[in-house]
Amino acid sequence: MRRWLFPLLLGLVLAFVGYHVALAQFPRVLMGLATHRIAKTTGYNAMFAAPLATDKARAIVRPSPDLAYSSCPFDLSNGPVLVDVAPVPAPYWSLSIFNSRTDVAYVRNNIDAGNQPIRVAIARPGQPVPDGMTAVRVDGTTGIALIRILVPDRAQFGAIDAARKASSCKALS
Amino acid sequence: MKPWIRYAICAVLGLALGAGAAIQHVRTGVLGASRAIGPWTSGSDFGTARAGAYTRAVVSLRGLLALPAHEARYYNAAVDSAGEALDGRCRYRVSGGTIPAKWWSLTLYDHPGYLVANQAGRFSIASAAVPNSAKWEVIVAPAEQAGLWLPTGRIDRFELTLRAYLPDDGGIGNMTRDQLPSIVKEGC
Numbered sequence A: 001m002r003r004w005l006f007p008l009l010l011g012l013v014l015a016f017v018g019y020h021v022a023l024a025q026f027p028r029v030l031m032g033l034a035t036h037r038i039a040k041t042t043g044y045n046a047m048f049a050a051p052l053a054t055d056k057a058r059a060i061v062r063p064s065p066d067l068a069y070s071s072c073p074f075d076l077s078n079g080p081v082l083v084d085v086a087p088v089p090a091p092y093w094s095l096s097i098f099n100s101r102t103d104v105a106y107v108r109n110n111i112d113a114g115n116q117p118i119r120v121a122i123a124r125p126g127q128p129v130p131d132g133m134t135a136v137r138v139d140g141t142t143g144i145a146l147i148r149i150l151v152p153d154r155a156q157f158g159a160i161d162a163a164r165k166a167s168s169c170k171a172l173s
Numbered sequence B: 001m002k003p004w005i006r007y008a009i010c011a012v013l014g015l016a017l018g019a020g021a022a023i024q025h026v027r028t029g030v031l032g033a034s035r036a037i038g039p040w041t042s043g044s045d046f047g048t049a050r051a052g053a054y055t056r057a058v059v060s061l062r063g064l065l066a067l068p069a070h071e072a073r074y075y076n077a078a079v080d081s082a083g084e085a086l087d088g089r090c091r092y093r094v095s096g097g098t099i100p101a102k103w104w105s106l107t108l109y110d111h112p113g114y115l116v117a118n119q120a121g122r123f124s125i126a127s128a129a130v131p132n133s134a135k136w137e138v139i140v141a142p143a144e145q146a147g148l149w150l151p152t153g154r155i156d157r158f159e160l161t162l163r164a165y166l167p168d169d170g171g172i173g174n175m176t177r178d179q180l181p182s183i184v185k186e187g188c
Helices: A002-042 A154-164 B003-027 B053-062
Strands: A067-075 A081-085 A093-099 A104-109 A118-123 A134-137 A142-150 A168-171 B035-037 B040-042 B072-077 B091-097 B101-110 B124-126 B135-141 B149-151 B158-167 B182-187
Touching (some): A002 A067, A002 A142, A002 B003, A002 B053, A067 A081, A067 A154, A081 A093, A081 A142, A093 A118, A104 A118, A104 A134
Parallel strands (some): A118 A134, B135 B149
Antiparallel strands (some): A081 A118, A093 A104, A093 A142, B035 B040, B040 B072, B072 B158, B091 B135, B091 B182
């Protein structure tokens, strides 16, 4: 039995390590899966205007049925990505940018922006961004830029949907 | 058995057990379990770099792409005000008053966090639908109800999420038990 003492101690130490490594990797893995799932629809660095969430929605957990979501899964491997958000006829809209660890790198809503368009360049540290452009620096190469638009009444969705399609996401080259 | 085989067996088992325990811990985690207020749980560090590894993991599973507290606060309830699990075959009265935020909504989810199919095609009640924002009631029940009704779809277990956008205090504090709605079971 004594021959197992040190191997068991090693197992205990590695169980502790395994627990913390798995915990740390969990968000990155789930964020990666979500980013990939959205990118399957329109590809990376493109804006996808999702329909209003129903019980059929499975792309993201806990979708809000009161919000219209437009999402851009971005990949900064080949340089920064430009996001333009067009104002929409809704009482609330916002742009939030999440890195691969699920941290919010940037959030701005229509009230902050005075209901004016929002333009930002998502870039990794060190990637050059044109002068005068707001740079949002993120760790890692992938993530999601998400536009949320409050739809107070589903009857208003048509007008909001038409207006939000002026928002875009594209590689800055 | 050669010594290296004993080490290899224990190393592999240790790593697998540790990783499995982490996954199980996160799967059984509750969104915002760090702060319980009556039946509601919440957290103020969602989506921020200061979120701990466990919070970050649970949020990624149960509320991916959550906004930081200054933009929105999320309060989740898996139990009623008496502490009993929310049952989709029962009828509940959710009573609230002024929610200190620009706008809010109350949404019903199944345990994995998806909207629940129902004949009315209704998944939430938003503040714009409430006639008197200072005193309001929503009936959460499987069958259609008079007034504001949120269908349960008769599922075994459901959860309610209260989203409070642009909180009056900038998200620095939690709502009190008096500010959050009560959830009272009226029958099954």
